[in-house]
Amino acid sequence: MTDGAGGPNFLGAGSGRNGAKEPRPILPWAIAGTVVGLIVAIWLVLGSAPKPLNPGGPGLAPPAAYAKNLTISNIKMSTASTIIGATQTYVDGDITNHGDKTLTGVTVQVAFHGFTGPIAQKNAMPMELIRTREPVIDIEPVSASPIAPGQTKSFHLIFDHVSADWNQQYPEIRVIAVETK
Numbered sequence: 001m002t003d004g005a006g007g008p009n010f011l012g013a014g015s016g017r018n019g020a021k022e023p024r025p026i027l028p029w030a031i032a033g034t035v036v037g038l039i040v041a042i043w044l045v046l047g048s049a050p051k052p053l054n055p056g057g058p059g060l061a062p063p064a065a066y067a068k069n070l071t072i073s074n075i076k077m078s079t080a081s082t083i084i085g086a087t088q089t090y091v092d093g094d095i096t097n098h099g100d101k102t103l104t105g106v107t108v109q110v111a112f113h114g115f116t117g118p119i120a121q122k123n124a125m126p127m128e129l130i131r132t133r134e135p136v137i138d139i140e141p142v143s144a145s146p147i148a149p150g151q152t153k154s155f156h157l158i159f160d161h162v163s164a165d166w167n168q169q170y171p172e173i174r175v176i177a178v179e180t181k
Contacts, residue, residue: 060109060122060174067175069099070106075170089159091171095127096152103147105179110157112166120165124176130154146181 075093082088091110097103106127114120128139130153139156147153157173 059119060111060172061124061176064107064175064178066099066101066178066180069097069101070103070175070178071096071098072173072175075173077170086160089162091157091159091173092130092154093173094152094154095147097147097149100149101180102149103178104143104181105177106142106147106175107177108157109174109176110159111172111174112162113169113172114163114165115167116165120167121163123159125157127155128157130156143179 073094073096075091078090078092079087080090095106107124108127109122109124111119112121127142129142129145129147130137131140131145132138137156145153
């Protein structure tokens with residue numbers, strides 16, 4: 001690069017007359033940055049609004065309207081140790097659809113009652129159905145194996161931790177949301 005006299009131009013690209021840099025307008029960049037910042041802030045506030053992990057306050061959430069058509073039976077519990085030495089608790093049972101719609105999703109709230117209080121621990125989770133039992137239990141979501149009217153399917157719920165205050169009785173299982181087709 002040369003200057004007008006044929007000599008090298010050491011001022012670099014973007015230099016104005018007499019080697020002075022032209023000022024860049026800062027206002028458009030400030031406005032754009034503010035708009036982007038506001039969009040990100042709104043997205044974080046609205047997009048990540050926490051959904052209650054355990055609706056119902058200190059008690060259980062109300063049952064889903066369709067829950068009156070469902071029967072949960074044959075509850076069994078077991079525990080197993082994991083590779084890292086923790087204990088998992090399993091609740092197995094059957095769910096029967098006595099209604100006229102096919103279930104494609106079921107969310108349950110499980111309450112482990114305590115020795116000293118009404119509920120020692122509660123968990124809301126999607127119900128998962130047992131696909132196979134041998135060589136190990138394999139589970140799948142209800143959406144992968146919808147429950148037709150009149151049909152009974154076995155389910156399997158997994159708990160990584162159960163409160164030490166649990167009274168060792170079977171937990172209460174309440175259907176709090178149902179998806180149908």
